[in-house]
Amino acid sequence: MADHAPLELERFLPYRLSILSNRVSQAIAREYQDRFDLSMTEWRVMAVLARYDGEGLSASEVAARTEMDKVAVSRALTRLVEARRVSRRAHDGDKRRSVLRLSAAGWKVHDTVAPLARAHERSMLAQLSADEQRALLAILDKLAPV
Amino acid sequence: MADHAPLELERFLPYRLSILSNRVSQAIAREYQDRFDLSMTEWRVMAVLARYDGEGLSASEVAARTEMDKVAVSRALTRLVEARRVSRRAHDGDKRRSVLRLSAAGWKVHDTVAPLARAHERSMLAQLSADEQRALLAILDKLAPV
DNA sequence: CTAAGATAGTTTCATCTGAAACTTGATTCA
C-alpha cells in the first residue's frame, strides 16, 4: 500500500489547468448566456466572424479559427442564422461554401459581449504581478502556440 | 465598422487557456480510454480514492475533491463498481452514505495510469524554463487556489 | 469528357452532461 504513489489531483497540472479554464470560461459564459441566449460555441463563432469581417468566411474557416469541429460550428450557425445574428449566402463559384457575415443585430450583440469578455480577462490578469502576466503569455505561447 | 473592436480570439486568455487545457487533458485521456475503457471522470474518481485510501470516502466527498457534480460522480461510481474497480458498502451508522475503496483491480489500473499521467505532466513542464515552471505554479495558486 | 476522389456542410446516432425532481435516511426543534 505504501508504494502505490497515488496521484495528487490537486497538484496535478493538467487537472488544475482544467479547473481554472472551466471556472474562467463559465464565469464569462454565464453572463452572455443569460443576457443573450448565446452559447459559448455561438459566441466564439461570432467573435471570429467579427474579427475577419469583410472576408466572408466559410463554415470550415470558422471551424479552423475556433478550433471547434465542423459539426459544432454547423449547429451554432444554424442557431445564429435563425436568430438573424449572422447572414449566410452561397459562395459565387462554389456552391458548397457558405459566405458568413455578422448582421447588424449580430454586431450589436458582439459590441456588448466583447467588452464584457475583455473585462473578465483584465480582472483575471489584475490578480497577477507584472512578471507573472508576462510569464503567462510566454507559457501559453510555448505550450499552445496559435 | 472601424469602431467595433472585435475580440481577437487567438489572443484572448480564457480562450487560450481552454485550448491548452483541452489539448493536455485529451492527450492523457485518450491513452487510458483506449487501454482501460476509463473515462476522465472515472479516472479522477479513482485518483481521489487512491489518494485518500484508508479513509473510505463517500460519494459526496469524492465530488468535493474532484470538483465534479454529484450526478457525474454517481454515474462514474456505478460504472467503476460494475467493473469491480471500486468497492462500495454502506456506512455504519449512516445508511445514506457509501464507503468507497479501490479494489485490487482498481489499484492495478491506478498504478498503470498514474505514472502515465505524471509522464505527460513532466513532458509539458519540460517545454518551459525553470522560471516559467515556477511562475506557472504561482499563477495557478493565485487564480485557482486548491 | 468522365469516373474517382476530395471538400463543404448537414444529419444521424450513441453518449455525455447538468439541473431538477425524487427517494431514503438523518437531524432538529417545538
Added chain:
DNA sequence: TGAATCAAGTTTCAGATGAAACTATCTTAG
C-alpha cells in the same frame, strides 16, 4: 415524540457533443 427540514445519492429529462454516414458540389487523372 413527530413534523419539518436537511443531506446522500439516484433517476429523469432536456440539451450538448462528436464520430461516422450522408448529400451535394468541385477537382483531377486518365
